[in-house]
Amino acid sequence: MARANPNDLLAFLAVARDRSFTRAAARLGVTPSALSHTVRGLEERLGVRLLNRTTRSVTTTEAGERLLQRLGPRFDEIDAELAALGELRDKPAGNIRITTDPHAMETVLWPKLRKLLVQYPDINVELVSDYGLKDIAAEGYDAGVRLGELVAKDMVTVPISPEMRLVVVASPSYFAGRSVPQAPQELSGHRCINFRQPTSGGLYAWEFEKDGRELRVRVDGQLVFSSNPMMLQAALDGFGLAYLFEDEVRPHLQAGRLIQVLSDWSPPFPGYHLYYPSRRQHTPAFAVLVDALRYRPGGSLLSASGP
Numbered sequence: 001m002a003r004a005n006p007n008d009l010l011a012f013l014a015v016a017r018d019r020s021f022t023r024a025a026a027r028l029g030v031t032p033s034a035l036s037h038t039v040r041g042l043e044e045r046l047g048v049r050l051l052n053r054t055t056r057s058v059t060t061t062e063a064g065e066r067l068l069q070r071l072g073p074r075f076d077e078i079d080a081e082l083a084a085l086g087e088l089r090d091k092p093a094g095n096i097r098i099t100t101d102p103h104a105m106e107t108v109l110w111p112k113l114r115k116l117l118v119q120y121p122d123i124n125v126e127l128v129s130d131y132g133l134k135d136i137a138a139e140g141y142d143a144g145v146r147l148g149e150l151v152a153k154d155m156v157t158v159p160i161s162p163e164m165r166l167v168v169v170a171s172p173s174y175f176a177g178r179s180v181p182q183a184p185q186e187l188s189g190h191r192c193i194n195f196r197q198p199t200s201g202g203l204y205a206w207e208f209e210k211d212g213r214e215l216r217v218r219v220d221g222q223l224v225f226s227s228n229p230m231m232l233q234a235a236l237d238g239f240g241l242a243y244l245f246e247d248e249v250r251p252h253l254q255a256g257r258l259i260q261v262l263s264d265w266s267p268p269f270p271g272y273h274l275y276y277p278s279r280r281q282h283t284p285a286f287a288v289l290v291d292a293l294r295y296r297p298g299g300s301l302l303s304a305s306g307p
Contacts, residue, residue, distance in 0.1 A: 012050055092285040099136060100130075104146075107247065116288065161272040184262060188219070196226045236258065
């Protein structure tokens with residue numbers, strides 16, 4: 001037996017429930033004759049009469065009543081599910097999973113998310129902290145947050161922080177009896193605190209620029225970390241020069257606990273960006289989150305993470 005067309009079944013259900021071709025046709029937006037033709041075609045394909053027709057009434061046959069009782073609730077369930085999907089489309093709700101690095105989570109994401117989540121209690125957010133770069137599509141993330149220069153070119157990107165600067169700092173105790181470097185090349189004569197890059201596994205080469213001249217300097221010292229907070233603490237404890245984000249060290253510079261050097265070699269660069277794979281249709285929850293995180297110049301200045 002050929003599979004019945006769902007539209008034909010819906011036409012039958014409308015007539016069987018209304019007990020009238022005229023009323024059912026008006027509700028479906030078709031003519032009574034077209035509706036009658038559709039139901040008759042269904043009956044012919046099924047090989048059984050579904051409706052008894054007279055000039056005054058329409059009633060279901062035994063087969064028609066059975067079909068009405070069995071299919072009617074199922075189509076009602078389908079309609080209810082489709083309506084629920086429509087509510088999900090229109091209402092910001094659901095789960096969003098984001099990979100980010102620790103400093104972005106603390107300084108950019110959380111200050112904005114804590115306000116958003118109060119306003120939209122049906123949005124659930126998972127933040128996974130990791131310095132390494134992730135294949136967000138392959139690993140089940142909805143989006144990622146990294147410095148703009150680290151994001152792949154095929155990603156959709158949204159700036160969520162202002163431009164950033166890396167600065168070279170050390171404690172006053174470290175400089176006691178030592179000269180202050182005037183150029184990046186002089187770092188070779190100093191103890192420096194290295195950063196191990198989680199993606200490549202190599203040591204980060206300190207990057208400088210001045211008057212269009214770019215330099216990459218590989219430094220040496222007693223310590224290597226893969227964590228910005230530990231690099232900062234080691235610098236505060238006098239173990240050498242560290243290359244850290246300006247916002248991380250600003251309170252210590254202002255309090256005199258750290259001294260900045262080579263400031264004219266530290267130009268700004270793109271800050272944090274939210275990125276995701278494509279411009280396909282996203283949920284209202286994701287759209288709300290993107291809008292809440294988007295950096296707007298003139299707003300509060302938030303900042304970025306480690307090299």
